[in-house]
Amino acid sequence: MDFTLNKEHEMARQLFRDFAENEVKPLAQEVDEEERFPRETVEKMARYGFLGIPVPKEYGGQGADPLAYAMCVEELSKVCGTTGVIVSAHTSLCVDPIMTFGTEEQKQKYLVPLAKGEKLGAFGLTEPGAGTDAQGQQTKAVLDGDEWVLNGSKCFITNGKEADVYVIFAVTGKIEKRGKMMKEISAFIVEKGTPGFTFGTKENKMGIRGSSTYELIFTDCRIPKENLLGQQGKGFNIAMHTLDGGRIGIAAQALGLAEGALETTINYVKERKQFGRAIGAFQNTQFQLADMATKVQAAQYLVYAAAMKKAEYQKNPKVSYSVEAAMAKLYAAEVAMEVTTKAVQLHGGYGYIREYDVERMMRDAKITEIYEGTSEVQRMVISANILK
């Protein structure tokens, strides 16, 4: 087993780190404080290919791999959790399902501009009554001539109002499965501006406050028949496949938040003096940091291993990366919460003040234990696999 990175990943990390430091970090506090979507950063990221990292060049992407993508989200999140999730939701939740399940026409029409970053993507699965229980979907799609007619609503949608292209799930009928009647779910591509597609409430959140989180409302929203993504009735599989990949993105975001908090704290404890010496000279601080650093390193190995397993899957679809992605997300999210909380504690009173980055990082970290499958869902995925 080789834990060294190859040349392209080392160079990519340098690129993401320089970009994050120069272009993202200076805006992080303002974006959080003002709940402002950093549109200018999205445009710059598009220019350097950050919005189409794992997409083949023939579809406008960068021809890179899932590991480079995970590193991008990691480095961005180290300085700004909001910017990390913008890239993650766009790439994992919109670009990936269109790349994997889209027809050639759909790829030309949607994947190319998404990968080039000319358009931003989002994903709508969650509903007020259907979070972890995706079968609880209420949004319906009915075929009427050459069009699907969508009715219903989606909530907590990342990149909500800022996206241009949405992958939306809706109930298209009923099917019998193992003697039980189940909802038949299908996936669709919906463009912003389609009549009948509007936005509801903007969520005022604890963390990732610059991320645009909205309710999507569909009222007799008619989309062309050819915007069905994948086969009719395969929506649940598409959603699960998409979330497997999404978990690597969120795991990378959590990892970045933990790394950012750790780095910030290491610098702080060298400067901050109490009782006549730097607080880093106290054994309690040293041991806390040792535990934090060890967990962050372990999280990084899990996240990179999951990304590399996904790369293997892309060459051989028989390979599954579902468990690795779930483990990476579960662990990295819990490490992010623990490390950012300890970082605040080690900062003392200053850690509780908005001006200090660790305060924001702790608020940003919490969501990584919740979205794209809660930690409980990850435990369900992992245990189901080891007990099968």
Place this chain on the structure above:
Amino acid sequence: MKIIVCIKQVPDTKGGVEFNPDGTLNRAAMLTIMNPDDKAGLEAALRLKDKYGAEVTVLTMGLPKAADVLQEALAMGADKAILVTDRVLGGADTWATSTTIAGAIRNLEYDLIITGRQAIDGDTAQVGPQIAEHLKLPVISYAMDIQVDEAAKKVTVKRQYDDRYHIVEAQMPCLVTALAELNEPRYMSVGGIFDAVKAEITTWGRADLKDVEDCNLGLKGSPTKIAKASDKVRKGKGEKVTPDSPEEAVSYIVGKLNEKHAL
């Protein structure tokens, strides 16, 4: 249009400079980067490429490890990369370096050569103009802005000069030395990186250099002897005088030169 950009891998002086006991730089102890003036020169070339569709070739002389900066340049958008490396070329001063680079450039077609003004490890600002001299090309140094008129085969450069600037024109082919202040260099692109590591880097040795003599190469061909090396000393503010007549100006300057024993 064909543009050659000469770049150099230099120690990153951001974290301070380390010297060997003999006064030379301890390069092994320091991280390396693309020399900032050269990077601005590369960015200027890439902007000309964006505008006119030029072909940009990056060239460096150094140890095999110097291929790192060539890969970075390719990842930023350069089209071709050439590494000149050979044991016999080691230990070169500015004269031997410029002789070597000119010998490499004689194999290539070009309309414009861009070099950085100076490298942050040597701070001589000699190699660029010397290359031009070897190749018998016009040179414009200290470029703050570069404009090209493709039809007239002409470059117009805003040249930094103490408290003012000059606008200088030259017929192509010519050589321009760039200042870091010229522009804000772009980042590498993700796809550029993945292509760059697979791209072929042309490697040339002594045998590939055209019209150069061994006595002008490497340590043996280097007339410079380093008496002492130190960190950069900032130039003083200088003195500004406004004489009433040219005669008065001349006598003032001559007086100053005498005072400094320059005459």
